[in-house]
Amino acid sequence: MDGTPELAAEQLPAPRREPVQKRSRERYERMLASATEIIAEMGSHAMRMSDVAARAEVAIGSLYQYFPDKAAIIRVLAERSHAECRRCIVERLAGVETIEEFRVGFREIFDEYLDMFRAEPVMRDIWSALQAEKSLAAVEMAESRASGRVVADILARLRPTADRRELEESAFLVMYLGETAIRLASSQNEEDGRQTTQAYSRMALRELLDEGAKERA
Incomplete structure (x- = not known):
């Protein structure tokens, strides 16, 4: 990136x-x-x-x-934080059967992310540490790839005619930028933070579900 x-x-x-x-x-x-x-x-x-x-x-x-x-310490702490976030993705999306269920579950992911950050503010500091340590930039990149593949796997089942590579690239970008959105939301008051996560979820869903193509048609 x-x-x-x-x-x-x-x-x-x-x-x-x-x-x-x-x-x-x-x-x-x-x-x-x-x-x-x-x-x-x-x-x-x-x-x-x-x-x-x-x-x-x-x-x-x-x-x-x-x-x-x-x-090395920061990497271990970050990987533990990432594992918790990945668990959230799997739990919210694993059982979805329709696009509408995906929408609901996806929004819940970012709501839960925000709750996690508010409950454990140090998560934001750990993620910031990844940015500060150049040798660790690839850790966040790898996690976004991994979480993006989880999302892409589910979307491939719901959108079987979609191009798999495009799904993975869109999901990777959405998850990578989502971390920035959550860091921003966690620094805001409760109402503004929720509005930020909701706005990001709407934009991300348009990309993941290729709704922009429908609007252009």
Whole structure:
């Protein structure tokens, strides 16, 4: 989208390893929780590895055993946030059988996204951190591709004559830009935020259902 090349997963910042034993797992989760608190309080730009270790009450060496740098921490937090958003898409759209049901479910996705952001404001900070860390730009791109494929799979069933490649590209664009719309809505008051998500849903549905073509005909 912005000229940043899409990187393979193995090229992106990632944790060195994930613990298996209960005690190590608890320490790992404490590190992530501490990083989340710091991002929420001061932003990702102010997060330092030494601060994460101090707040988690672990030695800095223990932190580096799992995370080579702060970008790796942000990636894990972002992927967890993305997994929750993907769950929302699947739950809202998996059972739809008609275009009208798709419309309703799609609008509910963005309403739920907004509720999630309001309940967990740090999600907005984590997504902003992806933009701040150039090495992580591909993480958001990959997630938009993945969530777009989920939407495209459902649309292909509802619109069997549509071009599959066009469906995937439209769905990718809609999901990528949808993150920006939700960040905007979450920074507004309740009424304006809902209006923003509703306006975006209307525009997105016109693109996904190719209603512009009908208007031009």
